[in-house]
Amino acid sequence: MGSKLSGKDLVKIGFPQNNTINIALGLITRYRKKEKKETILLELTELLQQPDRFVGHPIWGKVSEGLTTPIEIRMKELNEYRAPFTIFGENEIDEQAKRQLYDALKLPISRKGALMPDAHMGYGLPIGAVLATDNAVIPYGVGVDIGCRMSLSIFDLPASYFKGREFQLKNILKENTKFGLYDTHRVKQDHAIFSRTEFREIPLLKSLLDKAYRQLGTSGSGNHFVELGLVELQAVRAEWGIPLGQYLGVLSHSGSRGLGANIAKHYTKLATQQCPLPREVQHLAWLDLDSQSGQEYWIAMNLAGEYAQACHEDIHRRIAKALGASPVVTIENHHNFAWKEMVEGEECIVHRKGATPAAKGTLGIIPGSMTAPGFIVEGTGNCLSLQSASHGAGRVMSRSACKNSLTKSAMLKDLEEHGVELIGGALDESPRAYKDIHRVMKLQEELVHVLGIFSPRIVRMDK
Template sequence: MGNKLSGKDLIKLGFPKNNSINIALGQINRYRKKEKKESILNEAKEVLLAPEKFKMHGTWGKVAEGLVNPVQVKLHQLNNTRAPFSIFGENEIDEQAKFQLYDALKLPIAVSGALMPDAHSGYGLPIGGVLATNNAVIPYGVGVDIGCRMSLSVFDLPASFLKGKDHQLQAILKDNTKFGMNETHATKADHEVFYRNEFQEIPMVKQLLDKAYKQLGTSGGGNHFVEFGIVKLDQTLPEWKLQPGEYIAVLSHSGSRGLGANIAKHYTYLATKQCPLPKNVQHLAWLDLNTHDGQEYWLAMNLAGDYAKACHDDIHRRIAKALGKRTVFTIENHHNFAWKELVNGNECIVHRKGATPAAKGQLGIIPGSMTAPGFIVMGKGNEASLNSASHGAGRLFSRAKCKAKFTQSDIKKVLKDNDVHLIGGGIDEAPMAYKNIHTVMELQSELVDVLGTFAPKIVRMDK
């Protein structure tokens, strides 16, 4: 008996000559290759005799599914007509983004969709795209940065606190924030999210535990940031315990780091293998939530979302500690995620890829740019937008166009004119890269009410 398991070994046990053998070999070679062949074969016998017992098992769940209810792999054709949709701020949105939504609305699983006024083209769903589907989740409809989110913490410190403390606050950001692929905190923090069952029961997620632990409390590159600024509250809620006025606040924007990126990559690959689509829409491959992979992705996606929140919580904890002050309240929201929500009375999977949840009474934060204000908002629960709003101002120029169009001196002038200090940041994130946030907010007045604003003053980004 050779050491490496083969398809013939499984056929000898009695496995049918179908895709379940390929599935089994793929799972074993990926996650159990260090184990003895004999013990794996003994386990395989148990799976063959009682596959129902192994439903949702980390290694054997997909094999059991292949034995009980084989997934039929077939080319899916798009519908001839689109599912219902709404576009907000149509004149501000590029044609490619619209056509990406139109394609998504022709998927056999599509129920309805919407496009937010900050929308621009992306992979799969456009950024600023919202899509409700029937019992299926599209990994690229969620996005690569699962759980990318905003978090705003407000301190009971008047705006005047900033005066004369520029260097102190810059040092706090430099010492307590980490960005990009390689920076991590010297003193690591623990968190309850690391003790979740998913980190033990889903093999590919288990492999990411060390990376997740090392990256807790760090931010990604690109448009991710942590910044000090001034919140102006036009009106307040009783639970905020602050009068209308101007206060010091910290705003952060980041997601689930390497954990989310690897989950997205893995399940996007599985989706494209199980759900072949015409080439122009292959990024919209979905996972049926009745399948092993669909259920597993749903668990992994929610874990990544909770991990993203844990990262923000750790960032804000570190900054508050360095500042020597407690936060009075925090407003936070995902804008790359999928939720189970009712649409026209039926439960659907609502994907928001670069869109803020805006159900009636729901709080959120919509940033502008490093020189433009962000907005504290309360959702109006507009069903036409699938209870959504924009996730920011939206890009006017791509990263490549920014590098060709702007210089560092252009950026320095705009920063100086707006009294903003920038630590890090590249030309591709120039303030001029973004749409006018005031225009975007006007175009979604029927989606959200504005409760206050956030003006950035000291901005920290990746180098």
């Protein structure tokens, strides 16, 4: 007998020749590959004899589910007609992004969709898409960076605070932010999230706990940033307790780091195994929320979202401490996530992939670019957009197009003209890569009201 288990070994002990074998082998490879073959086969024999005993088991639960309620794995067919949808700023959106939405609307689980004016092509759903589904979650409809979000801290420090302190403030950003795959804080900060039971009960999350601990308070690469700038409040809410005026602000954009990326990778693979789709929509494979895989993903996704929030809290805490001040207002929102929400009287799973929640009265941040302002907004609760708005300006140039057609010197000149200092930052994040944020905001006036503007002054990004 060889040292590695195969499908033939499982068939010999009585496994049905269906997808349950693939599920079992995948779990063994991930969680039990260092154990003796004989030990695992004894466990699986017991599982075959009494599968009900293993329902909900952290490792063998999915196999038990496959044995007790076998699911027929066959190619899913798309509907002939699309679910209802609305596109905001249609003339500003490329045809590939629209085509991706049209394909998603033909999924048998789709109930309603929308496309925001910053939309552009992505994987599975386009960036800037909102899709409501029936009791199913699409991992790529949430995105790889689960819980990618915005966070703005407003300090009761006047705009004049910048004058004469530019060097000091630039150093505060340098010393208190970390970017990319490997750069982490020397002094780690503990957080209540690390004591969550999910990290003990779900094997995948247990294996990611150390990585999550190391990366707390750090940001990814690409378009993730931390910025110091000016906040101009044009309207205030009573709970803020501050008057109209200009204030110093810290704005951050990042997500759930390696924790979210690994969750996305793992459950996307499970979804594609359990839900085969035609080639053109294969990235839209979903997990039924009544299945163990679907329930696990939902729990893991929500944990990743809370971890992303914890990362922002740590970033802002470090900067606030360096400033010697405490924020008087904090505004934050996810824009890569899924929620259970009522859509036309029916509970649906609403995926927002690069879209800002904009229910009536809900606050959010819609950033521009390094040289363009971001906007503090309040949602209007528009049902046509599934109570959503854009998550930014949206790209008008791909990353490769930026590298082929733009120059670093031109980017630095643009920054200088707008009075913005940049730490790090790659050419593919040039302000010219983005749509006109003012045009985007004009196209969604029925979705959000503007309460204030954030103007970047010092921008920190990955190198």
